[in-house]
Amino acid sequence: xxxxxxxxxxxxxxxxxxxxxxxxxxxxxxxxxxxxxxxxxxxxxxxxxxxxxxxxxxxxxxxxxxxxxxxxxxxxxxxxxxxxxxxxxxxxxxxxxxxxxxxxxxxxxxxxxxxxxxxxxxxxxxxxxxxxxxxxxxxxxxxxxxxxxxxxxxxxxxxxxxxx
Amino acid sequence: xxxxxxxxxxxxxxxxxxxxxxxxxxxxxxxxxxxxxxxxxxxxxxxxxxxxxxxxxxxxxxxxxxxxxxxxxxxxxxxxxxxxxxxxxxxxxxxxxxxxxxxxxxxxxxxx
Numbered sequence: 001x002x003x004x005x006x007x008x009x010x011x012x013x014x015x016x017x018x019x020x021x022x023x024x025x026x027x028x029x030x031x032x033x034x035x036x037x038x039x040x041x042x043x044x045x046x047x048x049x050x051x052x053x054x055x056x057x058x059x060x061x062x063x064x065x066x067x068x069x070x071x072x073x074x075x076x077x078x079x080x081x082x083x084x085x086x087x088x089x090x091x092x093x094x095x096x097x098x099x100x101x102x103x104x105x106x107x108x109x110x111x112x113x114x115x116x117x118x119x120x121x122x123x124x125x126x127x128x129x130x131x132x133x134x135x136x137x138x139x140x141x142x143x144x145x146x147x148x149x150x151x152x153x154x155x156x157x158x159x160x161x162x163x164x
Numbered sequence: 165x166x167x168x169x170x171x172x173x174x175x176x177x178x179x180x181x182x183x184x185x186x187x188x189x190x191x192x193x194x195x196x197x198x199x200x201x202x203x204x205x206x207x208x209x210x211x212x213x214x215x216x217x218x219x220x221x222x223x224x225x226x227x228x229x230x231x232x233x234x235x236x237x238x239x240x241x242x243x244x245x246x247x248x249x250x251x252x253x254x255x256x257x258x259x260x261x262x263x264x265x266x267x268x269x270x271x272x273x274x275x276x
Binding site: 017018021024025028031032035036037039040043044047050051054055057058059075076078079082083086087090094097098107108111112124125128129133136137140143144146147148150151154155 | 165168172175176179180183184189190192193196197200203204207208209210211229230231232233235236237238239240242243244245246247248249250251253254255256257258260
């Protein structure tokens with residue numbers, strides 16, 4: 001996955017880059033499957049395909065000139081500085097994380113114990129997102145519809161009076 | 165621990181892509197990579213050794229199960245990520261129609 005990401009970032013042709021990031025997403029889906037999260041794997045697969053379609057729609061049929069990177073030294077230096085700052089913070093955060101394979105299940109224990117009797121859903125994930133945390137899902141739907149309205153407002157063709 | 169380090173490396177690649185590249189599509193791709201890294205981190209923290217997926221079954225006593233709460237959060241996050249990507253790409257297409265380029269240094273003129 002990391003290799004695919006590097007390829008996606010560094011390749012010159014935009015269409016190949018989009019396809020490489022699609023490979024990264026599919027690898028992530030497989031990773032979810034290995035990490036025992038089948039719901040996430042399915043959703044990631046569908047979302048990845050939609051993402052690829054959107055990105056290809058953006059990149060295709062454009063005369064793509066290769067963009068040169070000006071001021072190579074300054075840009076790289078500042079970027080590496082930011083990444084170094086991030087790594088310093090991440091080092092302190094990594095010490096606080098639970099070790100791999102032993103999650104903290106303080107809240108989830110209650111959900112697992114009472115999920116079937118309270119909601120009647122055998123899938124604990126769906127019982128959480130639809131019952132215990134229904135407001136989350138409401139907010140998610142709100143964000144989705146806001147994004148759809150935004151895309152329609154940006155992409156519309158009619159109603160531009162001041163256009164030449 | 166090595167899993168967290170690899171996830172961190174993925175995040176750093178995305179961050180580098182966002183900060184360094186000058187092509188709008190590359191920046192969108194970098195944001196997508198960062199989003200993948202964050203989702204992967206959440207799922208990694210919820211994994212438990214020798215466990216089952218969080219789906220109950222009839223007649224089976226559940227002894228150990230992966231943490232289902234981060235799965236629910238990540239499920240929300242994936243869908244929101246799709247919406248955000250669609251919005252950014254729409255803005256990028258509009259910019260391309262207006263300026264004829266994806267280079268962010270050439271998009272300077274602020275005309276309405």
